[in-house]
Amino acid sequence: MPELLTLSEWDKLVYKNNSHSLNTLRRWARDGYIYPAPQKHGREYLVEKSAIYRNPHRTTSKLQRAIACSTVSPQIRTSRYGSSPEKIF
Template sequence: MLWPVGCLDIEISQTLFRQLYNELSEAGGYMAKLLNLQEWAEETYSKPPSLSTLRRWAREGRIYPAPELHGKEYKVQHDATYVDPSKKNLRPKPKHLKLPSGGTLLERLTHGEKASSLRR
């Protein structure tokens, strides 16, 4: 592949061009290139899933950001990830839950004004 640089034409391999392009797109220099599902799987997994599995994941919304359907082929961003559907809430849970200042409703109803002394 010839890449014009000033008045010189430099010949580089396609893999080197892809690496340079991806680095530039991550830095915000160019719009990111979309990969088809098989290319994305080869970059992401050591043993990529089958094409039918990848298409099913795309239809079911298991890949984030969601792949785009271009004609008959799904295109996905190179930094996309698989989202496990069994994990419904992906936000981290807070370590300490703060109890209401006057005690919980059950404590206030059961113990009246003594609820503030019943802390866990």
């Protein structure tokens, strides 16, 4: 079973000198910015020691857009990505 830390302990371990406020850490936990997702135990979140920060709202990669372009009709592709899929690469 992985070692669980409080959000503050995890923040000190990962960010050392650049710590974040507890409100920020709670927001990250709620909004899915920490992977694997922290578990809420009572009033506090516990997170695995090996957890990482990630932005779940990050835009798709060029490869993902290229795959999407190859599976949709030309009209939809043009409206989403412009005149041609070559611009993606």
